[in-house]
Amino acid sequence: MSIRSFHPPVRTLMGPGPSDVHPRILEAMARPTIGHLDPRFIDMMDEMKALLHYAFQTQNELTLPVSAPGSAGMETCFANLVEPGDTVIVCQNGVFGGRMKENVERCGGKVVLVEDEWGMPVDPNKVAEALKAHPETKIVAFVHAETSTGACSDVETLARLAHEHGCLVIVDAVTSLGGSPLKVDEWNVDAIYSGSQKCLSCTPGLSPVSFNQRAVETIQKRTSKVQSWFLDLSLVMNYWGGGTKRAYHHTAPINALYGLHEALVLLQEExxxxxxxxxxxxxxxxxxxxxxxxxxxxxxxxxxxxxxxxxxxxxxxxxxxxxxxxxxxxxxxxxxxxxxxxxxxxxxxxxxxxxxxxxxxxxxxxxxxxxxxxxxxxxxxxxxxxxxxxxxxxxx
Amino acid sequence: MSIRSFHPPVRTLMGPGPSDVHPRILEAMARPTIGHLDPRFIDMMDEMKALLHYAFQTQNELTLPVSAPGSAGMETCFANLVEPGDTVIVCQNGVFGGRMKENVERCGGKVVLVEDEWGMPVDPNKVAEALKAHPETKIVAFVHAETSTGACSDVETLARLAHEHGCLVIVDAVTSLGGSPLKVDEWNVDAIYSGSQKCLSCTPGLSPVSFNQRAVETIQKRTSKVQSWFLDLSLVMNYWGGGTKRAYHHTAPINALYGLHEALVLLQEExxxxxxxxxxxxxxxxxxxxxxxxxxxxxxxxxxxxxxxxxxxxxxxxxxxxxxxxxxxxxxxxxxxxxxxxxxxxxxxxxxxxxxxxxxxxxxxxxxxxxxxxxxxxxxxxxxxxxxxxxxxxxx
CATH class of the missing domain: 3.90.1150.10 (Aspartate Aminotransferase, domain 1)
Known part of the structure; x- marks a missing residue:
């Protein structure tokens, strides 16, 4: 066996992501690796948080990049917020609603499916009906920008509806973050996840997430442990939480984070x-x-x-x-x-x-x-x- | 807010990982991103598999890098192999045995803990006793190279013992892969996970794993779904499995994989x-x-x-x-x-x-x-x- 270095061709990426990566981001990825507890790295993490606050238009304390692709960001939201027996309304108008359903079920939750034709946005009237029919609902989950169809749903309206019924919302913003209007605080989004490889133009592999105070309290009131150790936010926050004393949870993907930092700097510059x-x-x-x-x-x-x-x-x-x-x-x-x-x-x-x-x-x-x-x-x-x-x- | 590009200092990394990253690996990380379904990327995935076979000394078909750090590789092993009610002997002689215990419990398994002093290897006699006392045991899990203490346990002996009692073994090889003798097939290891940022000298963020036929059959015989959608190997394999038709599961961390490929090429060259x-x-x-x-x-x-x-x-x-x-x-x-x-x-x-x-x-x-x-x-x-x-x- 004699396998040689891999030299990829140069492509123009106009699919559903990854998108073309900005040269400054590729350059950042190649900078020297430092330790995940290095004081300079901790400084970089603080900057990352400020940059994510800007990108998400939020002040949520619990805002960080999950150390894995968007699917893991989705799982972070569901695994931390859904407990066995919880009812979750999942809006499906493409592939990613289906993935949300899988997540809820694997967390032991009950799914109420609200379906719209692929290519159409989520219909708030159907969601309102489902909320009335299922007053036990704890969470409403939907995709802002359906990557499988190109349909954009109305986050603000859907979030208001859910809140009127005392529910939390989980929003998939994998393809919207940085590409179309998204205002987490103004729209009262409780939990949201995105991906690095879409409108942020970064390489794939990281998933920015953000949780508001209502979501944090829901996590704190859990009676069962989060089923994933890797994605358990109560543990992850010992590392990403503020302060100078950071406890090791898992080894952060250092160079990938350099890339995301640069992507967010570019967004801030523009x-x-x-x-x-x-x-x-x-x-x-x-x-x-x-x-x-x-x-x-x-x-x-x-x-x-x-x-x-x-x-x-x-x-x-x-x-x-x-x-x-x-x-x-x-x-x-x-x-x-x-x-x-x-x-x-x-x-x-x-x-x-x-x-x-x-x-x-x-x-x-x-x-x-x-x-x-x-x-x-x-x-x-x-x-x-x-x-x-x-x-x-x-x-x- | 005006945050600028992050320029890390140049360190010499002699902690428990990440280690110094070879310049050829950093260079590889900065190569142009291509799509995760690009035919050239699929070729690279096949090479990656051959290189991992060499590094692990195995021919296991189910061998791939999990798209997240070592902790997620650990969780991949436990979440796929442990079903609610299963008994798992976990050997604890440092931090990572404790993390294994957490994983088993979060999968609904019952833990039989075999403890050794921190700094000592796992004592096979204690494991033999635990196996006799708990004939219902399905899996024995232990750490090959305890990163928290520097102790090396005897994988071959522990695996033989476990197999004599009809159990599978899960081995943590995060710090051993590429740094000290590890022979997955010769030692009859059923499931193993490692990390990119230790003796492979790559950046952190990926976790190579390998499962033998016995482990694959155990996964196939599950009566419950794997609780993690992201780490469910029956789904991941539709992407990483052989053949030219690869189904999208999640977006692979393209540039991180360039880096791991280069790290494994370096290992093959040496x-x-x-x-x-x-x-x-x-x-x-x-x-x-x-x-x-x-x-x-x-x-x-x-x-x-x-x-x-x-x-x-x-x-x-x-x-x-x-x-x-x-x-x-x-x-x-x-x-x-x-x-x-x-x-x-x-x-x-x-x-x-x-x-x-x-x-x-x-x-x-x-x-x-x-x-x-x-x-x-x-x-x-x-x-x-x-x-x-x-x-x-x-x-x-």
Whole structure:
């Protein structure tokens, strides 16, 4: 056996995440490793917390990056807040609602499922009905930005509804954080988790989470231990909690945290509102191009996420062949459909560093060329112009 | 708020891990991120598996890096193998046996604790007695290399004993993998987990695990779901399992995996036996120096790990002051005692890239200078010579 160093190709990542990683973040990842109890590292952790406060628009004391990908952030929320026998309303309008359901059940909770069609936002009326029908409900869980469909649900309304019935909310913000408006304190979100590899443009592997005082009290009142030792926040907080005396819980992923720190510094430099606006502008340009080509979005305009553009695969196009040609010839990755939408849609991500005019134009040119070659029914020769018009209008 | 990029200091890491990271690994971490379903990434995953097979000395099909630190690797073993009501013998001779106990209990298992003094290896006679007293036992769990004390237990003997009673073994190899002899197949280990940041010299954040056929069958025969969705191996294997069709489970930590791949390539280039020998040689040199200085190891010679040297803090030395002076003046990190040994010992790591003549000599010089200044009772002026003699004898 003689395996050599791995040198990955350079791709343009316009799938559902990971997105293109900013060069400054890659550079940060390669800085010298120091100990997880080094005083300089502790300082960095304090900065990380302040940066996450800004990104989440919160002052929640219990705000930290879980040392594992977004799925572990999801599990952190459910494992800490759900006790056996608890009723949880889970809103499912895509893949990740289904994953939430799995989490609740594995924590011994009872799930009341509120279903919406894939591609539609969560319907607050259905949630209101479920809350009335199940007054024993403790938690309402839903996805802000459904990565599998590109639908955006109304966090503020759903949280208000849940609170009117004395429930907590758990919000999946994996794809929304940094990409579209998210205001944890203003919207009264109790528990929220995200991922590093979407609109923060960082490498995958970390999951920022935040819990408000109501959620913390719920955890403190538990009568059973959290079933995961690794994700038990009462233990994790001995390390991430404030103060100079930090107790070892697990070894933090030092270099990955350098990367996330840099990603959050970049977000702070750009400004959160500017980042939201950039995602919206790039989406408008991409949309103009895709629609000029004759492609259709599957999500109604009002609920469409700028950072995740799900379009129906046009007549005559072969899903796998188109995506593999884009990858081989242009080094361009776009995403396939998941679950019920597999083979029916493509998901074009405009997340973080990937949300740039260059990427919009590359994607439209490449997609048009490959679709034309594959004899799919599209309007050729107009997409790039349509996008450039929008970009110019918006000052790019 | 205006937080700037974080530039860590350059340290020499001779604590219990993370160890000094090889520059080639840091370089690998900064390579361009690609998608977790990219065909080139899938190729890299296959190489990773072959490299892990070599490092663990196994042919186990179910061998992969868990996308989180060693504690999550531990939890992967327990959460997948333990079902509610199962009896597990947990051997505790340091901090990590205690963590195993927590894991079993949180999985609903019953713990039979076999205790040995901290600093001693696990006593097979006590395990034999526990197995006789608890014929219902399903699993015996123990730590190969106790990172909190530096004691090495006899995996082969303990595994044989467990198998004679029809039990599986779960082995913690966080600190042993790559640093001292470990032969998963030859020793009949059923389930094992390790960490990236010890003798593999990689950054923290990943946990290589391996399960043999007996363990896989035990998982397949479960009557209850694994309580963690994130760590459920039946799901994780749809992504890490062989074949070209990989199903998305969670987004893999791409760049961290580049780093681990490079770490394992380095191990393959050096050769496993050569790496074990280097750790032993550096330990011999450090030991000669420390003992010449008048310092004492807390672990009996026969059970001493080369990569984790636990020494009693000498009379007159202030634990915290000595360690912080080493850090401030020499950029040198050594480890504090944990749990029962806090304030009583130091832990000097010689792991992976840190196991070098340069580090041995720096550590001895710096420690001697700081201890002399702090009026601790040591023999000055002899440590470096003693170490250099051993290094010369062994061809360094």
């Amino acid at each position: 400004g959160l509102e500017n980042a939201w606006r950039r995602h919206q502008n790039m989406h408008a340009a991409l949309k103009a191009g895709l629609e000029a080509m004759g492609l259709h979005f599957i999500v109604p305009a009002a609920a469409r996420l700028p950072q995740l553009n799900a379009i129906a695969i046009p007549e005559g196009a072969d899903d796998i062949q188109v995506r593999s040609t884009l990858l081989k010839r242009y080094g361009l990755e776009i995403g396939a459909g998941l679950g019920a939408l597999a083979g029916r849609i493509w998901r074009i991500g405009l997340m973080g560093y990937s949300a740039s005019p260059k990427n919009v134009l590359l994607c439209l040119s490449a997609l048009e060329a490959v679709l034309t070659e594959s004899k799919a029914s599209i309007n050729p020769g107009v997409a790039v112009d349509a996008a450039q018009t929008v970009l110019a209008e918006r000052g790019y | 050769g496993l036996e050569n790496a074990w020998r280097r750790h032993q040689n550096m330990h011999a040199a450090l030991k000669a120096g420390l003992e010449a200085m008048g310092l004492h190891f807390i672990v009996p010679a026969a059970a001493r790990l080369p990569q984790l040297n636990a020494i009693a803090i000498p009379e007159g030395a202030d634990d915290i002051q000595v360690r912080s002076t080493l850090l401030k003046r020499y950029g040198l990190e050594i480890g504090a005692g944990l749990g029962a040994l806090a304030g009583r010992i130091w832990r000097i790591g010689l792991m992976g890239y840190s196991a070098s003549p340069k580090n041995v000599l720096l550590c001895l010089s710096a420690l001697e200078a700081v201890l002399t200044e702090s009026k601790a009772s040591i023999n000055p002026g002899v440590a470096v010579d003693a170490a250099q003699t051993v290094l010369a004898e062994r061809g360094y």
